[in-house]
Amino acid sequence: xxxxxxxxxxxxxxxxxxxxxxxxxxxxxxxxxxxxxxxxxxxxxxxxxxxxxxxxxxxxxxxxxxxxxxxxxxxxxxxxxxxxxxxxxxxxxxxxxxxxxxxxxxxxxxxxxxxxxxxxxxxxxxxxxxxxxxxxxxxxxxxxxxxxxxxxxxxxxxxxxxxxxxxxxxxxxxxxxxxxxxxxxxxxxxxxxxxxxxxxxxxxxxxxxxxxxxxxxxxxxxxxxxxxxxxxxxxxxxxxxxxxxxxxxxxxxxxxxxxxxxxxxxxxxxxxxxxxxxxxxxxxxxxxxxxxxxxxxxxxxxxxxxxxxxxxxxxxxxxxxxxxxxxxxxxxxxxxxxxxxxxxxxxxxxxxxxxxxxxxxxxxxxxxxxxxxxxxxxxxxxxxxxxxxxxxxxxxxxxxxxxxxxxxxxxxxxxxxxxxxxxxxxxxxxxxxx
Amino acid sequence: xxxxxxxxxxxxxxxxxxxxxxxxxxxxxxxxxxxxxxxxxxxxxxxxxxxxxxxxxxxxxxxxxxxxxxxxxxxxxxxxxxxxxxxxxxxxxxxxxxxxxxxxxxxxxxxxxxxxxxxxxxxxxxxxxxxxxxxxxxxxxxxxxxxxxxxxxxxxxxxxxxxxxxxxxxxxxxxxxxxxxxxxxxxxxxxxxxxxxxxxxxxxxxxxxxxxxxxxxxxxxxxxxxxxxxxxxxxxxxxxxxxxxxxxxxxxxxxxxxxxxxxxxxxxxxxxxxxxxxxxxxxxxxxxxxxxxxxxxxxxxxxxxxxxxxxxxxxxxxxxxxxxxxxxxxxxxxxx
Numbered sequence: 081x082x083x084x085x086x087x088x089x090x091x092x093x094x095x096x097x098x099x100x101x102x103x104x105x106x107x108x109x110x111x112x113x114x115x116x117x118x119x120x121x122x123x124x125x126x127x128x129x130x131x132x133x134x135x136x137x138x139x140x141x142x143x144x145x146x147x148x149x150x151x152x153x154x155x156x157x158x159x160x161x162x163x164x165x166x167x168x169x170x171x172x173x174x175x176x177x178x179x180x181x182x183x184x185x186x187x188x189x190x191x192x193x194x195x196x197x198x199x200x201x202x203x204x205x206x207x208x209x210x211x212x213x214x215x216x217x218x219x220x221x222x223x224x225x226x227x228x229x230x231x232x233x234x235x236x237x238x239x240x241x242x243x244x245x246x247x248x249x250x251x252x253x254x255x256x257x258x259x260x261x262x263x264x265x266x267x268x269x270x271x272x273x274x275x276x277x278x279x280x281x282x283x284x285x286x287x288x289x290x291x292x293x294x295x296x297x298x299x300x301x302x303x304x305x306x307x308x309x310x311x312x313x314x315x316x317x318x319x320x321x322x323x324x325x326x327x328x329x330x331x332x333x334x335x336x337x338x339x340x341x342x343x344x345x346x347x348x349x350x351x352x353x354x355x356x357x358x359x360x361x362x363x364x365x366x367x368x369x370x371x372x373x374x375x376x377x378x379x380x381x382x383x384x385x386x387x388x389x390x391x392x393x394x395x396x397x398x399x400x401x402x403x404x405x406x407x408x409x410x411x412x413x414x415x416x417x418x419x420x421x422x423x424x425x426x427x428x429x430x431x432x433x434x435x436x437x438x439x440x441x442x443x444x445x446x447x448x449x450x451x452x453x454x455x456x457x458x459x460x461x462x463x464x465x466x467x468x469x470x471x472x473x474x475x476x477x478x479x480x481x482x483x484x485x486x487x488x489x490x491x492x493x494x495x496x497x498x499x500x501x502x503x504x505x506x507x508x509x510x511x512x513x514x
Numbered sequence: 515x516x517x518x519x520x521x522x523x524x525x526x527x528x529x530x531x532x533x534x535x536x537x538x539x540x541x542x543x544x545x546x547x548x549x550x551x552x553x554x555x556x557x558x559x560x561x562x563x564x565x566x567x568x569x570x571x572x573x574x575x576x577x578x579x580x581x582x583x584x585x586x587x588x589x590x591x592x593x594x595x596x597x598x599x600x601x602x603x604x605x606x607x608x609x610x611x612x613x614x615x616x617x618x619x620x621x622x623x624x625x626x627x628x629x630x631x632x633x634x635x636x637x638x639x640x641x642x643x644x645x646x647x648x649x650x651x652x653x654x655x656x657x658x659x660x661x662x663x664x665x666x667x668x669x670x671x672x673x674x675x676x677x678x679x680x681x682x683x684x685x686x687x688x689x690x691x692x693x694x695x696x697x698x699x700x701x702x703x704x705x706x707x708x709x710x711x712x713x714x715x716x717x718x719x720x721x722x723x724x725x726x727x728x729x730x731x732x733x734x735x736x737x738x739x740x741x742x743x744x745x746x747x748x749x750x751x752x753x754x755x756x757x758x759x760x761x762x763x764x765x766x767x768x769x770x771x772x773x774x775x776x777x778x779x780x781x782x783x784x785x786x787x788x789x790x791x792x793x794x795x796x797x798x799x800x801x802x803x804x805x806x807x808x809x810x811x812x813x814x815x816x817x818x819x820x821x822x823x824x825x826x827x828x829x830x831x832x833x834x835x836x837x838x839x840x841x842x843x844x845x846x847x848x849x850x
Contacts, residue, residue, distance in 0.1 A: 275837070285823055490644070499629075
């Protein structure tokens, strides 16, 4: 069987699985799986850039995805004018103060020769800058958070169309990736993994605690949408007529219509990114990346700047994850910092890339759809399995209750086992790299 | 100005908690650094190994408590600790046989082993949640305080109290014993010496007839003991919750890297550096400053550098600074 046929078949199977969900469960569920599958495929593409092209291990995908989510709020929510008046200037001045302190420190370290005097100056700048920063920043934050804390209590966004948030999310994630890459690349490969693990946890901590920025655990709800609202469609006589013409209930038709609109937008983004990634893979740049991945020393001897190339591809991959994160928050219509968990947003994406085939863009997309489908459908299956196992036990026994209650944790185990099995027995994945 | 009270307040809120936390981190970092020295990869499953060992200990503790066994003023968990260690040893040996050995024989790149260890971490995490559930579990018993704030105030007549929790005392004492045993083993016994030789120069060690599989096995056994002890002490001091152990990974890695990966002495020093920075940066210094400064100078604010929600950021920033300026760590670790 040649590879084109095989790939078509594999994607065909995914299509059948989703269609079967539509027939057997409901078309709303099927479209939900499809939409999240599209987003997962984009995240997997980003990670494949880093791992498949360059062999960089990123354990902080969750953080970059969350930054994308933050971008959605910052771009699309209407600004809270009262809060800006109360402390917006102070917050900006405080942030500027912080940035200037860091810039001054870097400048002194770069320009002055190493000496005790230099260390003393650096320390003085850092302490003085920090005190000033807190003195400007703290009162402004308090003022902002005091503005109608139950409804807003944050600065809000720019009130721009939500689609703009997608590239901005990519930019935010790229910025964070630059900081991490600058420090951890060029050292042992493990250090990048540890540094990304750290930045992800810290980004989530910031989203949870900086109420002036993201409302913290109070969540931002009611984000603007790029598509119509269901209720507007249901009140629109021409839409109701057309739905009736198709023989459909207007409520069902409107939910499906909105989901299909999202699916169209997401597909467009995925196709653009996939074409770009394919062209990158087959370009001289892509060949150079793979050469560096396969033998760093040889590539370096040929005059390639390994650390700089690594930094480049690390930033690109993280930006793609940021875009996907912004799209996901747009689809959810809310930013809920409490729900970001490493299992769901880092580990699951890794399983997608490895199962799909590391180094192959089509593989990453396939893995994204397949693993997302399994992730959604394994939980009811696990529960069913547990009920089957415990069916022989006495009703009301403690063990039975415990087993059924723990069925939810089976997903975690399953995904770990899937990853290890694929790595061991089929390390090239479903669609291997050519 | 009241220096004595300032010192007491400082000990009560900063020095004693940081000593206990530092000992827990040091034990965790020792495990990470041993694996790095012998098997040459960063083990992302270490936090969940701690959770698994601690979980077995918790279950055995509950069993002993229901049988009416107790250690009097000491927590029963100390009696259960050996069982926890044996459980973790069994788990790690099985994992090594089923997972890691294959990649060792293939001479796979370290980054592959790191990915594999992440997979192992999630399986272990799933096991722990499956068996004991994701919630908080209490398993400490016995006397709560070695010395409580009230008795201290009565004894000394000072304004400030000094409380030492039993768990804090036990943590520090256990850590000292474990570290002493470990260093005795590494420096004095034949097996320990062969481990160090293997870590320093693998080829030379193989040439001189050291059996690598035996070295690896002993390493996993030591790591199981260290991880379980660290996990149980942390659980006794705070409380046992499966998810927190994955979050402990960052401070533990930071400790091991600050000290120099692969260097046991460095791991201990790193643990205390991280713990003391974390506690001092997130502590509100108002009270201590109020005593230490002359009258009327006391500041109005809390003088808290960072809110406690950001304690992870402290270990992260220290990690970044070390990577930027001294990637081999304070004590000379393995190659960069």
